[in-house]
Amino acid sequence: MACFVGSAACGDRSSLPLVQQRCMRAVWTRSHATIRRNAAGARPRMSGAAGAEKADLRTRSKELVGDKEGTDLWRKRTAARAMLRAVNFKDEDFGKPLVSIACTFTDATPCNAHIYELGEALQEGVERSGGKSFLFGTPVISDGETMGTSGMRYSLVSRDLIADSIETMHEGYLADGMITLGGCDKSIPGALMPILRHNGFGVMLYGGSILPGQLDGEDLTVVSSFEAIGARAAGKIDDARLALVERNSCPGAGSCGGMFTANTMSSIIEAMGLSVPYSAAHTAVDRANKLSKDKREDCVRSVAALFTCMERGIRSRDIATRKAFENGIVVMMALGGSTNAVLHLLALAHEAEVDLSIDDFNAIADRVPLIGDFKPFGRFVMADLEKRGGIPAVLKYLLAKGLIHGDCMTVTGKTIAENVKDAPDLTFGNEGESVILPVEKPLAPPGKHVLVLHGNLAPEGAVIKLSGKEVEKHRGPARVFNSEEEALDAILAGKIVPNDVVVIRYEGPRGGPGMREMLSPSAAIMGAGLGKSVALITDGRFSGGSHGIMVGHVCPEAAVGGPIGLLQEGDMVVLEPGLRRISVELPEEELEARKANWIVPAKDKLRGTLKKYAAVVSSASFGAVTH
Numbered sequence: 001m002a003c004f005v006g007s008a009a010c011g012d013r014s015s016l017p018l019v020q021q022r023c024m025r026a027v028w029t030r031s032h033a034t035i036r037r038n039a040a041g042a043r044p045r046m047s048g049a050a051g052a053e054k055a056d057l058r059t060r061s062k063e064l065v066g067d068k069e070g071t072d073l074w075r076k077r078t079a080a081r082a083m084l085r086a087v088n089f090k091d092e093d094f095g096k097p098l099v100s101i102a103c104t105f106t107d108a109t110p111c112n113a114h115i116y117e118l119g120e121a122l123q124e125g126v127e128r129s130g131g132k133s134f135l136f137g138t139p140v141i142s143d144g145e146t147m148g149t150s151g152m153r154y155s156l157v158s159r160d161l162i163a164d165s166i167e168t169m170h171e172g173y174l175a176d177g178m179i180t181l182g183g184c185d186k187s188i189p190g191a192l193m194p195i196l197r198h199n200g201f202g203v204m205l206y207g208g209s210i211l212p213g214q215l216d217g218e219d220l221t222v223v224s225s226f227e228a229i230g231a232r233a234a235g236k237i238d239d240a241r242l243a244l245v246e247r248n249s250c251p252g253a254g255s256c257g258g259m260f261t262a263n264t265m266s267s268i269i270e271a272m273g274l275s276v277p278y279s280a281a282h283t284a285v286d287r288a289n290k291l292s293k294d295k296r297e298d299c300v301r302s303v304a305a306l307f308t309c310m311e312r313g314i315r316s317r318d319i320a321t322r323k324a325f326e327n328g329i330v331v332m333m334a335l336g337g338s339t340n341a342v343l344h345l346l347a348l349a350h351e352a353e354v355d356l357s358i359d360d361f362n363a364i365a366d367r368v369p370l371i372g373d374f375k376p377f378g379r380f381v382m383a384d385l386e387k388r389g390g391i392p393a394v395l396k397y398l399l400a401k402g403l404i405h406g407d408c409m410t411v412t413g414k415t416i417a418e419n420v421k422d423a424p425d426l427t428f429g430n431e432g433e434s435v436i437l438p439v440e441k442p443l444a445p446p447g448k449h450v451l452v453l454h455g456n457l458a459p460e461g462a463v464i465k466l467s468g469k470e471v472e473k474h475r476g477p478a479r480v481f482n483s484e485e486e487a488l489d490a491i492l493a494g495k496i497v498p499n500d501v502v503v504i505r506y507e508g509p510r511g512g513p514g515m516r517e518m519l520s521p522s523a524a525i526m527g528a529g530l531g532k533s534v535a536l537i538t539d540g541r542f543s544g545g546s547h548g549i550m551v552g553h554v555c556p557e558a559a560v561g562g563p564i565g566l567l568q569e570g571d572m573v574v575l576e577p578g579l580r581r582i583s584v585e586l587p588e589e590e591l592e593a594r595k596a597n598w599i600v601p602a603k604d605k606l607r608g609t610l611k612k613y614a615a616v617v618s619s620a621s622f623g624a625v626t627h
Contacts, residue, residue, distance in 0.1 A: 057131075057176055057310045059201075061098035061153050064174040086136060089132065097310065099126045099133040100175035102166045102194075104187040109142035111184035111262065114253040114284055115207050117291050117505040118299060122179050122205070125303035134173065138165040142184055143517055144222045148488060153514030155186055156541070157613045159347070160626045162190030167197060176201065177306050183207035183254075183284075185261035185544065189344040192269060196351040199317045201310045201409050203277050204469030205302045206266035208295050210282030210384040220249045221257045223376050223545035223623065226519055231525015233492040254284030258375030260544030263382045264337030265344060270391045273319045273410030276301045277419050278383040281390035283383050294386075305411040312413055323405040327416065329364045330404050331394065333449050335372035338544030339463045339552055340517075346623030358461045358621050362580060368403060369442035370449045370468050371434055376547045377467035378443070380435045388435055389424035394627050396420040401439050401456065417472035444468030453551065455583035456591065457563050457573070460555035460621040462537070462582055464575070467547055474535045474549055474575040476501045478567050478584070482601060483507065484516055484540070491524040498533035505564050506601065507540030508557025509624040513606070513614035519543035522550055535575055535581070539620075551575065551582060555621040559600060566594040 031284050058067075065081055066074035103119035108114050111265050119135045126133040139158050146152040178200060182188035188206065195202035213220035228245040231237045255262035266280035279302070283295040308314070325345065331343045342361055350358035372394075374380050385394075395416060398404045408416030408538045437443055443615060444466070453462045476499040481487040487504045490496055502521065509515045518540050531548040539557035542550050558565030563584070567573070572585040584591075606614060614627045 005162060005185040007579045024606050026332060035299060037128070055311065057097035057307075058095075059176050059310075060174040061176050062078055062538070064098070065094045077298040087134075091462050096130060096132040097176040098173070099131050100166075100170040100173060100178045101126070101133050101135045102138060102169070102178065102180040102191060103135055104138045104140050104162060104183060104191060106140040109140065109145060109184055110210060110250055110253045111142060111144075111255040112187065112207060114291055115181050115183055116180055118205070118207060118295065121296055121553075122181075122404065123292075125300055126179075129303055129307050131177075131307070132596055133522055133555075134175075136191070138162045138168045138187070140184055140187055143186070143261075143519075147226070147517060147543070148484065148520035151511050153610060155517065156509070156515045156624060157513075157609060159186040159190040159344070161191075161609070162187055163193035163197070163351075163562040166191065167173045167194040170194060170200070171198065175312050176297075178202040179302055179306055180204050181207055182266075183262070185255070185265060185338075185340065188262060188265040188269065189348060190346060192274060193351045195274070195316045196320055196348060198390065199315045201306065201314070202316055203302045203306045203309070204269055205298060206255075206262075206269070206275060206279055208254050208282050208292065209263055209386075210257045211251055211285070211287065211383055212257050212381045213249040213251050215244060215248040217462070217533040219257075219375075219381055219544070220245065220248050221260075221375055221381065223256070223258065223260070223523065223543075225249045225544065226523035227527045229520075230491075230524035232527075233524065234528040236527070236529075251287070252285045252289035253423065253517060256545065257381035257383065257546060259336050259338070259372060259378075259382070260376065261338040261340040262544070263333060264341050264544055266336070267331050267335060267337065267391050268341060271331040271395060271404070271416075272324040272328045273408055273416060273419075274316070274324075276305050276411060277392045277423075278390045280380055281386040283386060293322075305413075308413040308542050309411055314409060314411070314413060317352055319409050319411065320354065321350070321408060322354050322356070324408045325349055325354055325356055326364060327404045327408060329361060330368050330398060331391070333365050334370065334398060334403070336370055336374050336377060336443075336449055336467055339450055339465045339542055340544055342452070343541065343553065343620060346621075350625050358452050361450065365451055366447045369446050370444040371437045371442045372438060372441060372447050373443060376545045384435045388426065392420045392423035393426050396423045397426045397436070403439075417554050451577055451580060452584040453575070453580050456586075456588070457537075457567075457582045457584050458554045459563070460619060462551050462554040464549075464551045464577055464582075465542065465547065466577060468533075469549070471549055471575065474501070475572060476535065478503050478569060478571045478573050480505070480569050481598040484518055484521060488521045491521055491528065493530075496525070496528075496530065496534055498530060500534050502534060502536040502538065503567055504540060505558040505571070506603075507538055507615055508555075508559055509617040509620055511539065511557050511559025512615045513610050513617070513626060515539075515541050515620065517541045517543040517546075518550075518552070519546050522546040522548055535573075537564070537573065537575075541620075549575070553620040554582075555619050557620070561595060561598060563591060566591055566598060568594075
C-alpha cells in the first residue's frame with residue numbers, strides 16, 4: 001500500500017530511494033498536521049490584520065436559513081430552520097457554511113459500493129472544519145455489468161442525469177460549497193460537470209481503483225472476463241477456466257483497475273487541478289475489502305481543499321482553464337487513456353465555457369508520446385502506479401520535459417508546479433519493469449495513441465485508439481450490423497474472418513439511444529485472436545478496456561443520416577490513421593443516391609428517460625451534451 005499522503009500505516013520506508021523517503025516524510029508531516037487542525041475544529045485563517053474575524057463563507061446559504069438572529073430575513077426563514085432542526089441542525093449550525101456532498105453510491109457495483117462510507121468521512125471532516133453538510137445520492141449505472149444489454153443504453157445517459165441531480169440538490173438547497181464523489185466511469189465526469197456548470201466552489205474526489213485480481217501469478221481485471229468469453233467461443237479455453245477467470249477478476253470494491261475510463265478520468269481531473277494530489281491512484285480498499293487509509297486521508301485533504309477555495313475565492317473556472325484542459329489531455333495521451341475521455345472532456349469544456357474542439361486532441365497527440373504501460377494494452381494497473389508516486393510523480397516528470405503547464409491553479413490553492421515539487425521522482429528500471437517509460441524510449445512515439453479521424457465516412461470526426469499499434473492502413477469489406485447484439489452473435493459464431501471491417505451502427509447518442517460501449521464485441525474479437533486483422537467501426541463508443549483496431553464516435557451518427565448509415569455489406573472501408581482518415585471507396589454520387597433513399601429503421605417506441613435524452617442530446621463530436 002502506498003503512503004504518499006501520510007497514511008498512519010505507512011510501514012517500513014527504509015528500502016525506498018532516499019529522495020522518496022524525504023518526500024514521504026515531508027508529506028506525512030504536513031498531512032497529519034492538517035488532521036490535528038481539523039480534529040480541533042480549526043481552519044486556516046484568512047490573511048489580514050492580526051485578530052481579524054474570519055470571512056463569512058455563507059455566500060448563498062443565508063438565503064435558505066437566514067442571515068443573523070433578529071433580522072427580517074431570519075424571521076422569514078423560520079420554517080426552513082424548523083425542518084432542518086429535525087435532521088440534526090443545531091443553533092450554531094445556522095451560522096456555518098453549508099456544504100453539499102454528492103454520493104454516487106450503489107451496492108449494485110463494486111465501483112461505487114464504498115462511496116457512501118467516503119461520504120460519511122467527508123461529512124465528519126466538514127463538521128470538524130467548521131461547516132455543516134448534507135449527503136445525497138444519485139443514480140449509478142455500471143458499464144461492466146450492463147455491457148451488451150439494453151441496460152447499457154442508460155450508461156452515458158446517467159452521466160448527464162448525475163450532473164443534473166447534483167445541480168438540483170446543490171442549487172435547490174443553496175449550499176455554499178460542494179464535494180462530489182465518483183466511481184464508475186460516467187459518475188466521474190457526471191460529478192464534476194455540475195461544479196463547473198455554475199462556477200461554484202467545489203472539489204471532486206475519486207472513489208479509487210479496485211485492486212487487481214490474481215490467477216496463476218497473473219493480474220486480472222474485469223476485461224479479463226470479457227476477453228475470456230471470446231477465448232471460450234474460439235475454443236481456446238474450457239468452461240472450467242472461464243469460471244476461474246470470473247471468480248478471480250474482481251476482488252473487492254473500487255473502479256476497474258487498468259487505464260480504463262474511470263482511471264483515465266480520475267488522472268485527467270487530478271492533472272487539471274480539480275481533485276487533490278495523489279487521490280487518482282489510491283486504491284479504494286485493502287485486501288480485506290476495508291476502506292483504505294489513503295482514501296480516508298483523501299477525504300481529509302479534500303475537505304481542507306474545499307475550505308481553501310472558499311476562503312480564497314477560488315472558483316472552479318479559475319482552475320478549469322484552457323491550459324488545464326490541455327494538461328488533462330497530455331496526461332490522457334501519455335498514460336494511454338480511454339477514448340471516452342474525448343467525449344467527457346468535450347462535455348466538461350462545455351460546462352466550463354472553455355473553447356475546446358475535437359480536433360484539439362490531434363494537436364496535442366502530435367507532441368505527446370505514449371509512456372504508460374497499462375492494461376488493457378499493457379501489463380500494469382493503477383495500483384502499480386500508486387506504489388511509484390501516483391499522478392504527481394507523472395506530472396512532475398511531464399513538467400520537467402516541458403509537456404504540461406506548471407502555472408495552473410489547483411484546489412489546494414497552489415499551482416501544479418508547487419503541488420508536484422516534492423513528489424517522488426520516477427525511476428526507470430530494467431526493460432519490462434517500468435510502469436512509466438522515459439519519453440526518449442516510449443512505448444510509442446507521438447501521434448500513436450488516441451487520434452481523431454475524418455473522411456467521407458466521418459465528416460464530423462471519429463476516434464481511434466491505437467495504443468502504439470502500427471496500423472498504417474486497413475482496407476477490408478464492411479460487415480454491416482444494425483445493433484451490437486447482431487454483431488456479437490456473428491463474431492461468436494465464427495462468421496467474421498481476417499481483414500473484415502465490422503460495422504455496428506444505430507448505436508449513437510440518439511440512435512441507441514445512449515451510445516452503448518462495444519466492449520463485448522471488441523473483446524470477442526480479441527479473444528478469438530482477430531485483434532490484429534479485424535477492424536471494428538461504430539457510431540457507438542468503446543469501453544476503456546477495449547483494444548484492437550477500434551474506431552468509435554463516428555459522426556454524424558447513422559440515426560441522423562450520417563454516412564455510416566449508408567454502408568452496405570461488402571463496401572470497401574479504408575482506415576488510414578497516419579493520414580487521420582476514414583473512408584469508404586464509393587463515389588460521392590453513390591453516397592448521395594443512397595442518402596436520398598435512406599429511411600430510419602423502425603425501433604421500439606421510446607419512453608421516459610431515453611425519450612427525453614434522444615430528443616435533446618448533441619452529436620458525440622460535441623461531447624453528447626444535453627443542454
